Amino acid sequence: MQIRLVSIPGDGVGPEVVAATLPVIQDAALMHGAGLDVLEVDWGGERHLRTGAPMPDDAAELVRSHDAVLFGAVGRPDVPDHELVWGLIIALRQQLDLAVNLRPVRSWENVPSVVTSAPGTDLLIVRENTEGEYTGVGGRTHRGREAELGIEVAVHSRPAIERAARYAFEQAGRRRGQVALVTKSNAMRHGYTLWDEIVAEVAAEFPAVECQPVLVDAMAAQMIQRPAELDVLLCSNLFGDILADLAAVLAGGMGMAPSANVSPATTPGLFEPIHGSAPDIAGQGIANPTACMLSGAMMFDHVGLPAAGDSIRNAIAVALLDSSNHTPDLGGTGTTDGLAAAVRSALNRER
Ligand code: ATP
Ligand code: MG
Secondary structure: OEEEEEEEEEOOOHHHHHHHHHHHHHHHHHHOOOEEEEEEOOOOHHHHHHHOOOOOOOHHHHHHOOOEEEEEEOOEOOEOHHHHHHHHHHHHHHHOOOOEEEEEEEOOOOOOOOOOOOOOOEEEEEEEOOOEOOOOOEEEEOOOHHHOEEEEOOEOOHHHHHHHHHHHHHHHHHOOOEEEEEEOOOOOOOHHHHHHHHHHHHHHOOOOOEEEEEEHHHHHHHHHHOHHHOOEEEEOHHHHHHHHHHHHHHHOOHHHOEEEEEOOOOOOEEEEEOOOOOOOOOOOOOOOOHHHHHHHHHHHHHHOOHHHHHHHHHHHHHHHHOHHHOOHHHOOOOOHHHHHHHHHHHHHHHO
16 A cells, blocks of 8 residues: 655644654554655745745645645744634635544543543544534624624534534444534524434434433533543534543643544545644744654554554553653653654564
8 A cells, every 4th residue: 555645744843743753654654564655745834924825726636636634733923823724724624625523532641631530531522624613604893892793603504414423423333332412502502403403313323322412511521520431522613623622631731632634525634733833832842743643643544554553552652651751741851853763663663
């Protein structure tokens, strides 16, 4: 198998964590009899400043001729965030129809969490990635201060709900067989009742999977009190976004949380750490590369080489057992390259 990857290191710590990840995924591919061709592109904030656009017009076309994208992070203090979020991240999600966002979170031995109930956590957030509260539908009125009004319309459609739901039930079938449907249908009576109805229909197609509706506020509490009981969380765009950051804290912080943007169709997936460009620590060589390496592992799961993903996850678990490898976000004094080297040597010992 030959895997053709587009690498978008981006800005801030993006290039640091991607550089640390590429040798690890190269080794893992080789170990499992696959080849990995990497095409690196300069898309991001620096390109936006230079050319007026964060990526070229034919970006999606280029990606479509590959198997997957590894994305570091974009964001610079001197470029408005929305230029990059809309001009690159959301544009790629839309053009590639990356309708589902997967955010797995687990606890790791020897990695502390500020949440004392975190040990034993192994959950997966499946987030609808294209609509809900993030469609930009709405507007502002400007009839003087007193009458100012901002309207943000949430859009929930049957096709989007169905494909996210099917994805969640399929994943749950391969895991512990439980889906929690996260909504707020007691207070938001139109969109989230539609979620309740459609998900109940999809659930009927998966008799081996249990499904519980849970209100988002109750879920926030449960994720702190009893996170180890959770398997798959099926979420709208907004709720998935919020709960994923909460979940990352269970794993030990932003540096530990990977994600995948995937399409139920066959377009290439986009794999990225959930953290941003972290300008506060960029350039110091201390960013935690784990989230990016785990995103690389998810890339292997998605292209049909899950054994390579497992090898990476095992090697990360081994490297993290030695606290001297821990980066400052985990309370250690380690470096990006040091942790990546430890993962690589654990990986090569697996052979
Ligand atoms: P964005 O708008 O791009 O999401 P942000 O500033 O909101 O940017 P992050 O860039 O994710 O969010 O940074 C949030 C905090 O997490 C910062 O203090 C940052 O240093 C820390 N952080 C993010 N990623 C990492 C990482 N890989 N390793 C260590 N710390 C990180
Ligand atoms: Mg952020």
